[in-house]
Each structure stands twice: as structure tokens, then as C-alpha cells.
Amino acid sequence: MNALYVRVSTDDQARKGYSLKDQIAACRNHLLAIDHTGIKEYVDDGYSGEYLERPALDKLRNDLQNGIIKIVAIYDPDRLSRNLTNQLIIAEEIEKTGAKITFVTGDYDSSPEGRLFFSMKGAISAYEKSKIRERTSRGRRAKAHQGKIISNAHPFGYDWDKKNSMYVINEEESKTIQFIYHLCIHQGYGSRRISLELARLGIVGKNNRPLSICTVSRILTKEMYYGQHYLFKQRTCKTGQNSREVKDNPPESWIPVIIPAIVTREMWESAQLQIQQNKKLATRNNKHNYLLRGLLHCALCGRSMTAYSRPAKRKNGSDKIYYYYSCISKESNTYTANGTSCQCRRIPVEDLEQAVWQCLVTLATSKDHLQEYIRTNANISYSEQITNLHTRQIKLQKKKNNTLRWYQENLIDSETVERELRNLNKELATIRLDISELTTIQEKTNQLATSPTDLITVKTFAEKRNVLLKLSYRIFAVRLNDSFEFYLEK
The missing domain is CATH 3.90.1750.20 (Putative Large Serine Recombinase; Chain B, Domain 2)
Structure with missing residues (x-):
């Protein structure tokens, strides 16, 4: 039994006209011309030549291993693969089974000269594919620099x-x-x-x-x-x-x-x-009501504190559940600094919640205790900082628009415009982040405080939770020994 192997990908068909029909006809005529009949076809339609995982090629390799195939006809080495290493692997695999490989476009025998030419042909094919990919990429980027969308992603709206x-x-x-x-x-x-x-x-x-x-x-x-x-x-x-x-x-x-x-x-x-x-305050799978969930920060490292429960087995009776607030870096390696977790110890939930709430009630009834717990810096002018950043952002955006216009008018080359845009995008990204952070701080600072009556009269968990969400203070806590400390920050 003799075989012909043909392959086409969409790109090849559009670019070179490597149709399956033409390849099959050419391989059949080639085998018949050297008096070989009994031809079995192996066809891979729409598969890239970059990888060896192809249905028809897998079937051909199995039949070769079983000794069914004597001669394999292929139109050109790049139909076998566009990767030189893969070409050599398949060619050697065919020869080891005792079969012979033949190409319509040239006779590459097993002599050193033939193998050299075969390798050169494969290298040229791989080079050609790389050049096509590079030209396509350059064309897409040039189109983007002209302010055009490369392809329609069908976004809603x-x-x-x-x-x-x-x-x-x-x-x-x-x-x-x-x-x-x-x-x-x-x-x-x-x-x-x-x-x-x-x-x-x-x-x-x-x-x-x-x-x-x-x-x-x-x-x-x-x-x-x-x-x-x-x-x-x-x-x-x-x-x-x-x-x-x-x-x-x-x-x-x-x-x-x-x-x-x-x-x-x-x-x-x-x-x-x-x-x-919303992410910060999401209840997720919590089965216990945590009053300070999403509002608590570690006073030692500044990271958020997470709430969790831990069961403890007892000799007599059912297990007891203990609830704690803990620095997130202590519970997740993702938040550790250089592989080192925070030294803040876990704080019992009930004790901390009672202390924080009592502190707020005290503040609501007596302003004398205000400075003892609240650390604030009223001298910072966030509005001025944000205005300066917006001014800088507008200037950079104008510069970016001018750069794109100069490119469209062929006043600067593509390498220069890419370099300029990289630097401008970097600076703009930094400014956007700074504005977002300062805006968040300003909103919290300007937020209306809860009235003293709210703190004194509420009773239920839901009411207390609602009051805490309205507060303009950040709550920090730390525990390094048997006792814990906390403070409020404006």
C-alpha cells in the first residue's frame, strides 16, 4: 500500500492556493508516474503545519509503524510541517519503518546533499512563516497607531x-x-x-x-x-x-x-x-455575623484584617467554635511581604467588637475623648493635589494626541511613535492611579459622620452594621501579647 499526505490551513489556501484537490491530484500523478498504485489518502483539512498533532498525520504514522505503507508522497516539505525540527522527525520516522518519502516539488534522497537541501527547504519555510507573522503584526500595530480598531469584538453598546x-x-x-x-x-x-x-x-x-x-x-x-x-x-x-x-x-x-x-x-x-x-463588604460564605467585616485594618502592617472561625475539639460535648480577626498576610501567603507574614496575633471577635462599639458610643456622648482615639491630619489639601494631577493628565493626553497626529501625517516614524506612546502611557497610568487613590481618601474624609443619636439608640446587629458603614473613620487594631489595642483614623 502507498500513501499520499496532504494538508492545508486557511492561511495557506488563501495565500498560495494550496488547495487539497490540487495537492491530491499532484501526489497521485507523481505516484502513478513512478509506477506505484494502491494509493491511500491521508487528508488534514484546516490544520496548522506548526504542530504535529493532526488526525490524518497520526493515522499515517500508525500505519507506517504497522508496516502497511511502502511509499509516502507529499506535495512539498512544508505540507509535512513548517517546523524544520518536526520535518526531520517525521522524515526519520518514515525511513526507520523501511518506507520511502517522496515529494512532488523535488527529489530529496537520503544522501548528505539531499538531506542538506531538505533542511534548507524547511528552514526557508519556517523563515517565511515568521516573516509573514511579523509583517501582519506590524500592519496591525500601524493601523492601531492611526487610531483605528483592528477587528470588531462586538462589544455591547x-x-x-x-x-x-x-x-x-x-x-x-x-x-x-x-x-x-x-x-x-x-x-x-x-x-x-x-x-x-x-x-x-x-x-x-x-x-x-x-x-x-x-x-x-x-x-x-x-x-x-x-x-x-x-x-x-x-x-x-x-x-x-x-x-x-x-x-x-x-x-x-x-x-x-x-x-x-x-x-x-x-x-x-x-x-x-x-x-x-462591594468586594470588601461581600458576605460570601460567612455563617457568622462579623460587625467589623471589611472595615478593619492591621495597625502593624496596614493590610486588611479578615474574619474567620476555628473549631476546637472538647473531650465532653460538641466542638466549640472560636471567632477571630486576623491580619490577611497571616492567613494567606499571597499577601506576605517577602515571604514573611505579619506578627500581629489573632484577636477574638467578640472582645474587639465590644471594645470598638463602646469607644464609638463614648465618643458620641463626650467630645473630650475624641483626640485619644482619632488620628487625623486636616492640613492635607487633597483637592489641590487632584487638580494638579488632572492638569498634568490633560497635558499628557494632548501630547499623546499630537504624537498620533504627527504619525498620521508621516512626520515621525513608527519606532519613534511607539517609544513615545510607551512612555506617555506609563505616566498616564500612574497619574490615573494617584487620582483614584486620592479621590477615595477625599470621599472618606468628606463623608458626613453618623449622628450621636444613631450610635446610642441602635440595638440590633443590622442597625450597628449600618452605622459602621456610614462612619468616615478607618479602624486599626493590633495584638502583640495577651491584650489588643485599636484606634480610629479619619
């Missing part, structure tokens, strides 16, 4: 302007997005609750199905909805014939593209603050 390679606002969907931001910012809803509310109201997405939690989450977190879109934030690497790995690119390699905004920058930033607050 936008339609596609194919002529200008740009997103345009879908008026109906944009109303839904603004409603989503309203529910998050003003109602404090998370993605899951928003998704359920939209489904209850009969609001659907592009596929006429209710918006999923993931879709709502993307709408609330993607910068594109306030007009700042980034291309090349990630890259996809093929790890096999049907497997891929997505990796994050460093921020300096991102390419910014301005698109029509559906919400304001201020709305987006407010949504991010609310999302962080």
Missing part, C-alpha cells in the same frame, strides 16, 4: 463602522449601559444583582438573551465605555493544534485608541470605587 474601522454608539444599548452604571453607583448593586434586575425588567443583549454576570462585569470595568480603549493588552499564543494561552502584555506596549464615550470618566471611576467596596 456599540455598532461597527467597517469603513472607518471604528465603534459607533448604539443608542438603545447605550441606555442600558447608563442604567447599569446607575444601579452600581447609586444603588450599590454588584454585577450579579444588576444581571438579575435587568432580566426581571426584560432587558436583553445582542443575542436577545439576558445579559450575563460576566457581561455586566465587563461593562462596569472596561475603560472603553468612557472613551479610552486599549489595543494589544493581551496576546494569544498557540500551544497546540487546538489549544491557546492568553498572556498579558506590559502596559507600555498597549496602544490607546479614542472611541465614542457612553459614560463619563467620573462615572466610571465611581463605579470602580463601588466595585471595590
Whole structure:
């Protein structure tokens, strides 16, 4: 039995016309010309030549091992594989079974000269593929630098302007997005609750199905909805014939593209603050009510403190459950500093909660004790700092727009514009982070304090919890020996 192996990928077919029909005909004629009949076809349709995991190739290799095949005809070495190492592996594997390999485009025998030419042909094929990939990547980046979207990702809220390679606002969907931001910012809803509310109201997405939690989450977190879109934030690497790995690119390699905004920058930033607050206060799987959950910080290292329970076995009777507040770096290696956890000891929940609440009640009834517990610095002008950062941000954004315009007018080359944009994006990212942090601190500082009456009259856990969430103070606690200490910070 003789065999012919043919392969085509979508790229090859479009670029070179390597159709399966033509390859099969050429391989059959080649075998018939050297008086070989009894031909079995092995066809891989739509498989990349970069990897060896292909159904027809696997079947061919099995038949070769079983001694069924005597001669294998292939149109060209790059149909076998575009990787030189893989080509040599398969060629050697075929020869070890006693079979012979023959190519339509050339006769590469087992002589040193033939093997050298075979290797050269494989190296040229691999080089050609790398050049095509590099040209494609360069073309995509050049298009992005012109302020155009490379491909339509079909984001909710936008339609596609194919002529200008740009997103345009879908008026109906944009109303839904603004409603989503309203529910998050003003109602404090998370993605899951928003998704359920939209489904209850009969609001659907592009596929006429209710918006999923993931879709709502993307709408609330993607910068594109306030007009700042980034291309090349990630890259996809093929790890096999049907497997891929997505990796994050460093921020300096991102390419910014301005698109029509559906919400304001201020709305987006407010949504991010609310999302962080929701994460912080999420009950998750807690079976116990923790009064200070999400509000407590370690006075030793500044990290958040987490609440948890620990069972203790007893000789007589059922196990007893102990509840503690503990520095998060002590409970999770992810938050350790250089592999070292915080030295703050665990604090019993009931003792700390009683002490903190009694302190607040005392403060509400007597202002004389205020300075003993509250550490504040009223001399900091957050508004001035934020204004200066915004001014700097506007200047950098103008510089970035000018750089892109100069590139479009061919006044600067692509290497220069990429270098300039990397530096500008880095500085802009730092400024955005600083503004977000200062805004958070300012909001907490300006937040209206709870009235003394609220602290004195509340009785239930829910009422106390509601009062604590309104406080403009941060609560810090630490325990290094048998006793613990805490203080409030404005």
C-alpha cells in the first residue's frame, strides 16, 4: 500500500492556493508516474503545519509503524510541517519503518546533499512563516497607531463602522449601559444583582438573551465605555493544534485608541470605587455575623484584617467554635511581604467588637475623648493635589494626541511613535492611579459622620452594621501579647 499526505490551513489556501484537490491530484500523478498504485489518502483539512498533532498525520504514522505503507508522497516539505525540527522527525520516522518519502516539488534522497537541501527547504519555510507573522503584526500595530480598531469584538453598546474601522454608539444599548452604571453607583448593586434586575425588567443583549454576570462585569470595568480603549493588552499564543494561552502584555506596549464615550470618566471611576467596596463588604460564605467585616485594618502592617472561625475539639460535648480577626498576610501567603507574614496575633471577635462599639458610643456622648482615639491630619489639601494631577493628565493626553497626529501625517516614524506612546502611557497610568487613590481618601474624609443619636439608640446587629458603614473613620487594631489595642483614623 502507498500513501499520499496532504494538508492545508486557511492561511495557506488563501495565500498560495494550496488547495487539497490540487495537492491530491499532484501526489497521485507523481505516484502513478513512478509506477506505484494502491494509493491511500491521508487528508488534514484546516490544520496548522506548526504542530504535529493532526488526525490524518497520526493515522499515517500508525500505519507506517504497522508496516502497511511502502511509499509516502507529499506535495512539498512544508505540507509535512513548517517546523524544520518536526520535518526531520517525521522524515526519520518514515525511513526507520523501511518506507520511502517522496515529494512532488523535488527529489530529496537520503544522501548528505539531499538531506542538506531538505533542511534548507524547511528552514526557508519556517523563515517565511515568521516573516509573514511579523509583517501582519506590524500592519496591525500601524493601523492601531492611526487610531483605528483592528477587528470588531462586538462589544455591547456599540455598532461597527467597517469603513472607518471604528465603534459607533448604539443608542438603545447605550441606555442600558447608563442604567447599569446607575444601579452600581447609586444603588450599590454588584454585577450579579444588576444581571438579575435587568432580566426581571426584560432587558436583553445582542443575542436577545439576558445579559450575563460576566457581561455586566465587563461593562462596569472596561475603560472603553468612557472613551479610552486599549489595543494589544493581551496576546494569544498557540500551544497546540487546538489549544491557546492568553498572556498579558506590559502596559507600555498597549496602544490607546479614542472611541465614542457612553459614560463619563467620573462615572466610571465611581463605579470602580463601588466595585471595590462591594468586594470588601461581600458576605460570601460567612455563617457568622462579623460587625467589623471589611472595615478593619492591621495597625502593624496596614493590610486588611479578615474574619474567620476555628473549631476546637472538647473531650465532653460538641466542638466549640472560636471567632477571630486576623491580619490577611497571616492567613494567606499571597499577601506576605517577602515571604514573611505579619506578627500581629489573632484577636477574638467578640472582645474587639465590644471594645470598638463602646469607644464609638463614648465618643458620641463626650467630645473630650475624641483626640485619644482619632488620628487625623486636616492640613492635607487633597483637592489641590487632584487638580494638579488632572492638569498634568490633560497635558499628557494632548501630547499623546499630537504624537498620533504627527504619525498620521508621516512626520515621525513608527519606532519613534511607539517609544513615545510607551512612555506617555506609563505616566498616564500612574497619574490615573494617584487620582483614584486620592479621590477615595477625599470621599472618606468628606463623608458626613453618623449622628450621636444613631450610635446610642441602635440595638440590633443590622442597625450597628449600618452605622459602621456610614462612619468616615478607618479602624486599626493590633495584638502583640495577651491584650489588643485599636484606634480610629479619619
